[in-house]
Amino acid sequence: MNKQKIALVIACGVGILAVFMPWASFPIMGTFNGMKAGSENIAVGIGGLNILFLAVALLIALVGNKTKSLGSKIKYIAASAGLISITIIVYFAVSFNQQIGSIGIPCEDFFGLGRNVTQAVTASISIEFGLYLAIIAGIGVYLISLFPNWFGDESDKITSKPKMIFLIVSLVVLLVTSLMASGMSPKAKATEIEAAAKVWLKLQEAYSMETMRFGSNKEIGYTSPQSSNSFCYESGITSANTAVWKATARGSLGNCKDGVWIITMTYNSRSSETKIETKITGANCEELTPNFKNLK
Numbered sequence: 001m002n003k004q005k006i007a008l009v010i011a012c013g014v015g016i017l018a019v020f021m022p023w024a025s026f027p028i029m030g031t032f033n034g035m036k037a038g039s040e041n042i043a044v045g046i047g048g049l050n051i052l053f054l055a056v057a058l059l060i061a062l063v064g065n066k067t068k069s070l071g072s073k074i075k076y077i078a079a080s081a082g083l084i085s086i087t088i089i090v091y092f093a094v095s096f097n098q099q100i101g102s103i104g105i106p107c108e109d110f111f112g113l114g115r116n117v118t119q120a121v122t123a124s125i126s127i128e129f130g131l132y133l134a135i136i137a138g139i140g141v142y143l144i145s146l147f148p149n150w151f152g153d154e155s156d157k158i159t160s161k162p163k164m165i166f167l168i169v170s171l172v173v174l175l176v177t178s179l180m181a182s183g184m185s186p187k188a189k190a191t192e193i194e195a196a197a198k199v200w201l202k203l204q205e206a207y208s209m210e211t212m213r214f215g216s217n218k219e220i221g222y223t224s225p226q227s228s229n230s231f232c233y234e235s236g237i238t239s240a241n242t243a244v245w246k247a248t249a250r251g252s253l254g255n256c257k258d259g260v261w262i263i264t265m266t267y268n269s270r271s272s273e274t275k276i277e278t279k280i281t282g283a284n285c286e287e288l289t290p291n292f293k294n295l296k
Contacts, residue, residue: 004069004151005061007144008078012058015085015137019047021130024096031128046092050085050134057081057141069148076166082141083170089135091177093127142170186254189230190288193247193261196225197295200235200245201263201276208267208274214243241267249282259285261292 019034026032034047057078060070070078144150146163203220214237217223224233230253235245242264249259259282266275278293280286286293 001066002069002151004144004148005066007151008057008061008070008141011082011137011140011144012054012061015054015134015141016051016058018130018134018137019051021133022128023047023131023134024125024127026125033130034134046088047134049088050138053081053084053088054137054141057145060145069151070145075145075148076162078145079142079166082138082143082145083173085138086135086142087173087177089131089138090174091180093131093135094178096127186256187288189253190256192225193231193289194292194295196233196247197245197261197263197292201265201295204243204265205274208265212267212269212272213240214265214267241269249285253285253288256282256285256288258282259288261285261289263295 021033022031023034024032034050035045036047060074060078060081069075146166200220200222203222204214207215207220214220216237217235222235224235225231230250232248232250233246234248235243237243244265245263247261249256253259259280262279262281264277264279266277267273268275276296278295280289280292
């Protein structure tokens with residue numbers, strides 16, 4: 001049997017076996033393999049799709065003249081199967097890491113217990129060797145199929161134009177997949193802070209002009225965006241002349257750690273003037289909301 005096809009069969013076999021190995025582990029729940037990965041959206045899971053495309057490459061290796069390397073056209077089909085295998089696993093791995101990082105601290109964090117539990121849980125979640133092995137196998141299928149010259153086929157040119165185009169397209173596909181899986185950037189998520197703060201400021205200012213004091217959320221008609229997965233919101237009056245609005249990040253946002261955004265409004269009844277003070281605490285959080293300190 002041709003050396004390239006032997007290597008391709010081995011890579012496909014390793015990739016299929018990797019699907020049934022642990023891909024990730026959770027505290028209490030234990031580990032799950034590729035057949036369960038993403039199975040809430042796909043009946044067979046990410047691993048099932050991976051087996052399907054690896055089976056295509058495996059079939060190509062086993063059918064036809066086994067003494068010859070892959071033909072000039074069929075090698076691109078096998079390489080495409082490997083590329084799709086890599087793509088779906090990379091998408092899962094990146095989105096999985098994003099979901100772990102976005103696990104938020106409960107807004108009702110009694111005595112800091114929610115923060116401690118959340119941090120303990122996220123620290124215990126990990127990607128297992130099966131997922132890494134599946135990625136390596138996919139890369140193997142891709143490279144083995146695309147470069148028969150590595151196995152003694154001197155008729156294949158490493159730098160042929162079709163091959164270079166295929167390589168560039170492959171890199172673009174993987175880049176786009178990673179960007180799609182990573183979701184919204186931390187700065188995009190933080191835009192909701194300024195939007196929510198502006199609404200609260202305008203409502204308080206309008207209410208204080210009419211009543212000469214600040215009002216509760218109910219009095220001014222303000223509703224915090226409670227559905228936020230990234231932030232917890234608090235607002236209210238500490239006295240008739242002082243109102244406070246606060247947004248607290250439920251987890252890390254990129255380099256921003258323990259971010260808190262605070263607005264304090266103070267009303268001077270004698271001069272009928274309103275003073276607005278803004279404050280951002282937490283490391284590297286100001287850059288996410290560059291206009292927050294200038295809110296008026």
